[in-house]
Amino acid sequence: MKKKCTTTTVWLTVMKITGLQIFLTLLLMSTALAGSSAQEMLDRRISISFDNVQLGTALNRLSEVAKVPITYNSTVLPRSQMVSQQFQNKSVAEVLTQLLHPLGITYVVVDDQLILRKQKSLLPTTILKQATSETSQSELRIEGTVTDEKGEELPGVSIVLKGTSRGTTTDAAGRFELTVPDASAVLIFSFVGYLPQETTVGNQTQLNIKLQSDTKALEEVVVVGYGTQKKANLTGAVATVDFSKQAETRPITSLSSGLAGLAAGLYVNQGNGRPGGDGATLRIRGQGTLNNSDPLVIIDGAVGNMNHLNPQDVESISVLKDAASAAIYGSRAANGVILITTKKGKEGEFKVNYNSFFSTAKPSNVVRTMSNYANYMELMNEGFRNSDPNATPIFSQEKIDLWRANEGGDPLKYPNTEWTDEVFKPNLIQNHNLSFSGGTSTIRYFGSFGYLDNPGIIEKAGYERYSLRLNLEADIKPWLTLGTLLNGMVARTDIGTNILNDVFSFAGASTPGMVLRAPDGRFGGPNNPEDDPQANNVLHNLYSRQGDIRQNKLTTRLFGKLRPFEGLTIEGSYNYVFDDRLQYQQPVFNDRWDLLTNTISRTGVGRTSIMNQNNKDYQYWMDGIIRYDKTFGERLTMNVMVGASQEYYKGIWFNASKLDLIDPSLSVIDAATMDAAANGNASDWTMRSYFGRINLSLDDKYLFEANLRRDGTSRFAAGNSRWGMFPSFSAGWRVSEESFFDLSWMPTLKLRASYGSLGNNAVGNYEYQAVYNAANYILNNNLNVGFAQTALSNAGLTWESTYITNVGVDFGLFNNRLDGSIDVFSKRTKNILIDLPAPLVVGNASIPKQNAAEVLNQGIELNLSYRNRLGDFNYQIGGNFSFVDNTVTKFKGDERTISGASLLQEGYAINTLYILGVDRIIQTEADLALVQSMIDNAPVDPNTGQKRNPFAAYGTPRMGDLLYKDTNGDGIINDEDRYTTGHGTAPRIGYGINLSADWKGIDFSLLVQGSGGLQVIWQDLYHTTGVRWGYQINQEIAEGRWYPGRTDATYPRLLNYTDARNTRNSDFWLQNRSFMRLKNIQLGYTVPRSLTEKAKISTLRVYGSLENYLTFTRYKGFDPEVSGTQYPTLKQALVGINLTF
Known part of the structure; x- marks a missing residue:
């Protein structure tokens, strides 16, 4: 890329943050830091009372009031122990001592949580000293460190010599020392939240132990709409993706494309690999409407565009697939919801992380066209002669013989150009990300700076992005938390990306008898005067304009949480998004040369011009939420949430242009003198919502949830049609918690079911209103201007409504090493907006859309994961599978709507292929x-x-x-x-397979993505037997065509492109776009801490990775995910480094 986003540009964008936001940010930091140094976790002073409650309940209340996470195994606490005590202005340490010490329970502080455990008969450190003093000369002294899966040190880990009471614990740095009798000694490492591990000492004196998380013990928390829930208590269909590791080790430049293969029921189609525009199309449980089927994307609580995020800022992603999980978002949740949570700071030491990768990219596949110009000319003549035996040959035998005689000669004079070799050039993509995080007992922070440079594989079509983020949360008082989320993006896109989709059409309308660009920079035209002088030169087209698109985006969120008394939380937030895009372009005139005769074949002359276009989008979002949690006795737990929100969106665009620049180097509107033109418009809409949810849990076994949302939007006329009500209900039964369920090999089993309704308001902002256009008319021999109604109104236009039934089961087998889920669903969408035929009485006026169609999606989803370890070797394998059947159940009766090869009719899938056999x-x-x-x-x-x-x-x-x-x-x-193939243009099957393993610092991972049941008629400029002057001929067709005397042809004979007898939509041209792709494979190595700690480096990992490198498919186009002639997806090879200080 020639131009770069300057540092000045970045900082000017950052300075657009309002004075109020800066003031609030500084206020939060200064207020929190003022008291943080003197208030550590155990020194927090609280007042709390317990009146004859179980010890576990008392500890849960203490955790909420003191904001201290407390973790323990259920076997640590005596179930029958009741507590009746009062504490006034006591420290957390004092409260814990009085509650736990008499029961023989102690605790240890690990990072940001308190972990409870039973006291030993002798303290481990005492045992160690006694053992040391009494050891004989034959005993071995062992030392080492214990870390988690990410290489972070674990303090407080229990190490016990198997079969004895001898043991110790790790210190704050995760280190330990212990003496053992001999080399046969076995050490048991255990820690709350991690799986126990046994290790034989052997001849080792230094042990480096890595513990694996026990997801059951940690009681995984899942992000859901307006909150979180324990995964064990979920009654809806929610898929979760731990995206942090994906982003740190893969060349993901857009968040949406990085989700492929990671979640059951989420179809990800990366329709092109264009730099800055490589975001994927997402579908949750198929296409459920004839209109916009994009899911709702919520980023940290507000609607957003995931592709404008720095992928490395993302912590986790939740996919809400059924009504129970998505109904809380009401009118925009019919297509599912994707919740994105960015990284936040945690209490602990200050950390700095640097992650960087460099990758080379090339097309995942190329479609070859004929490059031998002599053969090309012969086949062009053949095609025209087949359609008309009396036709005059396009190319003379003299020119054919001339090129054949000079094969291997001067390529500038007698070119044989294969355009993909000339246009696609490997390039270097680089990505850098620097982040910091940390916190104290009262403030938590995370910040990052990211840079991406993706020049692409085609010239003049690169993309560059800077991103900034600051997430800050502070406890101003024990009952008050304030915070802010700030995210800024500055991006620059080469103007050439605007015509990239045309490039492939341009290339099809070209000829191999042309030099695209000579070594001296001149652009070529056909070197044969018999060829089409208008034939395209792809590089000439890319260089036919200059300019760029600059985008500056700022997202801010201010929020607060008030806890007036135990169990009650009041939250509020204000969100503001400003997105400014400025496009500048002007034409560039370059001559085209006949390099055989060394003369200009086409002069690059025209009127100079300049165009500027500015788009500004504004988004305002306010919401308020009240939460109340209550436990009744020891059996029933209730969580209630009610809230309201107000949203406003506005978009403004303006375009100005002029002709005849005084000097083409002056890139401003005023430098042009003639034919000024300007256009502009604005659009806005708003929505108000009221919502609520109640969760009930009886004995932690019987679960119930109900959601209700009421939405009103300006997109529909005032009255009943403006407002919609969207309820959902779900229930779950944790069968494995029942006393009668005694299957040791199945420790987890939960049944769940849900039903509810969702809405879709994805229509135009003013669809229900009448449209009037200005027109001239004659009255009394005078020309007058009047207005005529050109579109009728429809005050009854209202929401599309989706009704979803979901039944699922969650299970865990073999000590939960194997866990998974199965979901079966039915999703029916009613009142779909479609265009119906206009009655004759309305004349030429168009009628508005009507709520008149229905679509039914039914399917099944499966998710499995298995993890285990063999000594130092840890491994995990997982997979997901989904099948969706789509049927239009209501649409204009028996009437068919046919568009090309697609059919829309009741009883068939959306856009079912309707073709000849x-x-x-x-x-x-x-x-x-x-x-x-x-x-x-x-x-x-x-x-x-x-x-x-x-x-x-x-x-x-x-x-x-x-x-x-x-x-x-x-x-x-x-x-x-014509007949229906039974397949639509959307896939029916999706799957993903993932594998990961690590051994002594070496790690390996693999991700496979697949899709099935998708067919397409592919018959465009690259795949047709219709030849055309000045256009390419597909190499495969050239080799497989029929010609006289041949009886094994795989393609019909070549014909003039106007002769369509062989190019009609038929199953001969049917392509199966099913595929299985090795999405990513990588190998990494984490350098031992002993080698890096002197440089103050806590983690140093280097890795290599391949992305999209192998694709198994029968599809003959550029890529099975890419429709027709789009910018192909890229396969990349990269090396990267990850450093944590």
Whole structure:
């Protein structure tokens, strides 16, 4: 990329943060830091009382009031122990001592939580001293460190010599020392929240132990709408993705494309690999409407665009798939909801992380066109001659012989150009991310700076992005928390990306007898005067304009949490998003040369011009929430949440242009002198919502949840149609918690079911209103300006409504090493907005959309994960699978809507393929005899009494032509013989497979993505037997075409492109776009801490990775995810480094 976003540009953008936001940020930091140094976790003073409650309940209340996470195994606490005590202005340490010490329970502080454990008969450190003093000379002294899966030290880990009471614990740095009798000694390492591990000492004196998380013990928390829930208590269908590790080790430049293969029921289609525009299309449980099917994306509580995020800022992602989980978002949740949580600071020491990768990229596949120009000219003549034997050859034999005689000669004079080799150039993508995080007992912070430079694989089409983030949360008082989330992005896109999708069409309309660009920089035209002088030069097209698109985006969120008394929390937030995009472009005139004669074949002359376009989008979002949690006795727990929100969106755009620049180097509007033009418009809409949720848990076994949301939007007319109500209900039963359930091999089993309704307001902002256009009319011989109604209003226009039934089971087997879930669902969308035929009485005015169609999606989803360890070798393998069947159940009765090869009709999938069948390519005399028999046995026309011509519609087939099937058996080949393939243009099957393993610092991972049940008619400029002057010819078709004497052709004969007998939509051109792709494979190594700690480096990891490197498919296009001729997806090879200080 020639131009770079300067540092000044970045900081000017950052300075756009308002004075109020800066003031509040500084206020939070100064207020919190003022008291943080003197208030550590155990010194916090609280007042709390317990009146005859169980010890576990007392500890839960203490955790909430003191804001101290307390973790323990259920076997640590005596179940029958009741507590009745009062504490006034006591420290947390004093409260814990009085509650726990008499029961023989102690605790240890680890990072940001208190971990409870039973006291030993002798303190481990005492045992160690006694053992040390009494050891004989034959005993071994062992030392080492214990870390978690990420290499972070674990203090407080219990190490016990198996079969004895001898042991110790790790210190604050995760280190330990212990003496053992001999090399056969076995040490047991255990820690709350992690799986126990046994290690034989052998001849080792230094042990480096890595403990694996016990997800059951940690009681995984899942982000849901407006809150979190324990995964064990979820009753809805929610898929979670730990995205942090994905982003740190893969070349993910857009967040949406990085989700492929990671969640069951989430279809991810990366439609192109264009820099800055490589975001994927996302579908949750298929396409449920005929309109916008994009899911709602919520980022840290507010609607946002995930592709504007720095992927490395993301912590986790939740996919809400059923009504129970998504109904809290009401009118915009019909297509599912994706919740994105960015990284936050945690209490603990200050950490700095640097992650960087460099990758090289090239197309995942290329479609070859003919590069031998002499052969190309012969085939062009052949195609025109096949359609008309009397046609004059396009190219003379003299030119064909000239090129053939000079094959291997001067490539500038006699080119044989394969355009993909000239246009696609490997390039270096680089990504850098620097972040810091940490916190004290009263303030937690996370900040990051990211930089991405993606020049792409095509010239003049690069993308560059800077990103900044600050997430800050502070406890101003024990009952008050304030915070802010700030995110800024500055991006620059080369203007060439605007025409990238056209590039492939341009390349199709080209010829191999052309030099794209000479070494001296000149652009070529056809070197043959018999060729089309208008044939495109792809590079010339890319360099035909200059300019860029600059985007500055600022997202801010201010929030507060008030806890007036135990159990009650009041929250509020204000969100503001400003997105400013400025586009500048002007034409560049370059000559095109005939490099054979060294003359200009096409002069680059035209009127200079300049265009500026500015788009500004504003988003305001306010919400308030009240939460109340209450435990009744020891059995029933209730969580209630009610809230309200107000949203406002506004978009403004303005475009100005002028002609005849005084000097092309002056890139401002005022430097042009003629034909000024300006256009502009604005659009806005608003929504108000009221919502609530109640969760009930009885005995931690019987679960119930109800959600209700009421939305009103300006997109519909005032009255009943403006407001929608969206309820949902769900229930769950944790069967494995029942006393009668005693299957040791299945420790976890939960059944759940849900039903509810969701809405879709994804329509135009003013669809329900009438439209009036200005027009001239004559009155009294005078020209007057008036207004005519060109579109009728529809005050009854309202929401699309989706009703979802979901039944699921969650299970864990073999000590929860194998866990998974199965979901079966039915999703019916009613009142879908469609265009119906206008009655004649309305004249030329168009009628608005009507709520008149229905679509049904039904399917099943499966998710499995298995993890285990063999000594120092840890491994995990997982997979997900989903199947969705789609049917239009209501649409204009029996009427068909046919668009190209697609059919829309009741009883079929959306855009079901509706095409002709092909019997064979006519290649033999027997094939011709079959054609003649069809003519001889043709039915008689009752009106004329004459035999009908069975091939009148498409022409009588000859040698080398396709013979279409008489599908309906009437003896005539025409459009009535089209049939449905049973497949739509959306996939029915999606799956992902993931594998990871690590051993002594070496780690390996693999991700496979797949899709099935997707078919497409692919017959464009790169895949057709219709030849055209100045256009390419597909190499595969050239080699497989029929020609006289051939009987094994795989393609029909070449014809003039205007002769469509062989290029109609038929199953001959049907392509299966099912695929299985090795999405990512990587190998990494974490350098031992002993080698890096002197440099103050706590973690140093280097890794190599391959992205999109292998794809298994029968599809013959650029890529099975890319429709037609788009910018192909990229396969990348990268190296990276991750440092933590």
